[in-house]
Amino acid sequence: MKNNISIRKLLAAALTIAVAAGCSANTRQAGEANSESNGGGSKVVNVYSARHYDVDNLLYEKFKKETGIEVNVIEGNAPELIERIKREGESTPADLFITVDGGVLNSAKESGILQPFESDVIKSQVPAHLRDADNHWIGLSTRARVIVYAKDRVDPSKLSTYEDLATDKWKGKVVVRSSTNMYNQSMVASFISLYGEEKTLEWAKGIVANMARNPEGGDRDQAKAIVAGTGDVAIMNTYYVGQLSVSENPEEVKVAEQVGVFFPNQDTTGTHINISGAGLVKHSKNKENAVKLVEFLTNEESQTTFSAENFEFPVNPKAKLPELLKSWGEFKAQKIDFAELGKNNGKAVEIMNKAGWK
Numbered sequence: 001m002k003n004n005i006s007i008r009k010l011l012a013a014a015l016t017i018a019v020a021a022g023c024s025a026n027t028r029q030a031g032e033a034n035s036e037s038n039g040g041g042s043k044v045v046n047v048y049s050a051r052h053y054d055v056d057n058l059l060y061e062k063f064k065k066e067t068g069i070e071v072n073v074i075e076g077n078a079p080e081l082i083e084r085i086k087r088e089g090e091s092t093p094a095d096l097f098i099t100v101d102g103g104v105l106n107s108a109k110e111s112g113i114l115q116p117f118e119s120d121v122i123k124s125q126v127p128a129h130l131r132d133a134d135n136h137w138i139g140l141s142t143r144a145r146v147i148v149y150a151k152d153r154v155d156p157s158k159l160s161t162y163e164d165l166a167t168d169k170w171k172g173k174v175v176v177r178s179s180t181n182m183y184n185q186s187m188v189a190s191f192i193s194l195y196g197e198e199k200t201l202e203w204a205k206g207i208v209a210n211m212a213r214n215p216e217g218g219d220r221d222q223a224k225a226i227v228a229g230t231g232d233v234a235i236m237n238t239y240y241v242g243q244l245s246v247s248e249n250p251e252e253v254k255v256a257e258q259v260g261v262f263f264p265n266q267d268t269t270g271t272h273i274n275i276s277g278a279g280l281v282k283h284s285k286n287k288e289n290a291v292k293l294v295e296f297l298t299n300e301e302s303q304t305t306f307s308a309e310n311f312e313f314p315v316n317p318k319a320k321l322p323e324l325l326k327s328w329g330e331f332k333a334q335k336i337d338f339a340e341l342g343k344n345n346g347k348a349v350e351i352m353n354k355a356g357w358k
Contacts, residue, residue: 019263043291044070048085050099051077055309062209063296069289078104085113090283095290097279098140101182102338103189103345104125105277109136110342114279119291125298129335130275130315137295141303141312144331145187145272148234148241151227159262162191162272165233166206174207175222175231178215179352182235187272188343189351193336194269197347204355207235214358220244220252227258242311242324263331270332274341276312 013074016093052075060071076084078099085092095109108114114136122138123131130139147159165174177184191200211229217224222234223244238261245256263271278294280287296302303319311325 002094024158029056043068043289044072044288045095045293046072046074047096047098047293048074048076048081048094048281048332049097050076050081050104053310056098058309059297059302059305060293062302063293066296069290069292071293072291078108082108085281092281093285093323094281095284095286096278096293097281100276101186101341102272102275102277102331103218103340104182105132105137105279106339106342107230108279109134109320109339113282115282115284116165117291117294119295121295122291122298125295125300125303125316125318125354127315127317130291131224132277132339133337137277139275139277139299139315140294140297141276141306141310142273142332142333143237143239143276143312144263145183145235145237145274147264148223148226148236149230149256149262150232151260154232154260156260156262159233161237161265161268162329163203164264165235166210168205168210170210170233171301172210172212173232174210174234175212175217175225176207176235177222178216179349179357183219183274184235184357185345185348186274187235187340188348190272190334191339191346192344192351193333193340197351200348201351201354204351205358208356209333220255223255223259224252226277227255238313238325238328239311242322245311261328265334266332270334273333275338276317289315 017318049195060073064070074081078101081097081099085094085097090095091160097106097113109132112299116135117138118135126138130142131137147155148166149159163169179185181274186202191203195203210254213225219236220243222236223241226234227232241256241259241261244252247253265271278297280290284290298316300316301315303316307314307319307325308322311322313325314321
């Protein structure tokens with residue numbers, strides 16, 4: 001992920017927020033959060049974010065130009081930010097909590113740090129299945145976890161389902177990142193909802209038996225391993241292929257050119273997708289501005305930018321897709337409640353451990 005976060009101007013009335021004790025060294029302050037407000041009258045919105053993409057900051061700057069509202073960002077990993085907001089209580093300067101993964105968004109809701117969005121604009125821009133049932137969080141983008149294959153060695157007509165990857169024909173040909181990765185945990189959590197624990201464990205054991213190597217690296221590394229001949233197929237998120245295709249490193253561009261994207265389970269349960277989203281903090285001091293920002297981030301133009309810059313799928317159905325995503329075609333997605341990803345996370349980790357998924 002790209003981490004070029006611009007330092008924003010400090011508002012005259014702003015208070016500097018020191019990085020809270022207990023947050024890791026990875027929590028970075030990308031703006032000075034203003035903890036003073038007059039009930040929404042101030043020109044500021046404070047975001048605690050576990051998303052680390054340039055496109056987010058591009059959109060925040062555009063929002064500021066259009067509205068005059070400053071977007072201050074505190075970055076960190078999601079569990080730490082949730083605990084920080086809980087610890088800060090009513091005095092928290094946070095207005096929005098933004099993160100990836102439906103399970104994490106549900107955890108934030110269950111922890112009691114969020115309140116419902118009340119916006120007909122948001123409801124008109126984001127379909128109900130991409131919002132929390134109680135509107136405590138709103139989807140900003142989605143990503144599909146697919147089968148990526150070596151174009152020179154794999155006939156895509158031979159690909160079909162996630163289950164098929166666990167059969168003997170893919171022995172020594174599968175590469176995937178570790179079981180500690182949230183994307184994999186949520187994918188397995190979705191299988192628990194769809195197939196039950198016993199079948200999911202059987203599948204995980206099959207994947208481990210078919211691994212070409214012990215899990216290592218991120219999703220980009222799985223694509224590189226395919227091109228290097230280590231394996232023939234990988235389980236990875238689509239947007240990483242998009243990012244490789246526009247990399248400043250010509251070797252990464254070549255990797256993107258040599259791999260194909262296949263959406264599994266189109267005749268059965270659909271391809272696993274996950275979501276990025278924003279939650280409205282319960283004790284927000286700038287609630288009106290926070291709602292305006294989410295309305296802006298989910299409008300057609302911003303959603304088109306999300307997709308064009310980061311190769312994520314938009315939540316607003318009116319948004320336009322970049323040519324690469326269009327070239328992959330439409331696909332059927334899993335139909336499960338994103339909250340299930342969080343509810344099943346513990347079991348998913350247990351199953352992966354039992355299967356020997358390192």
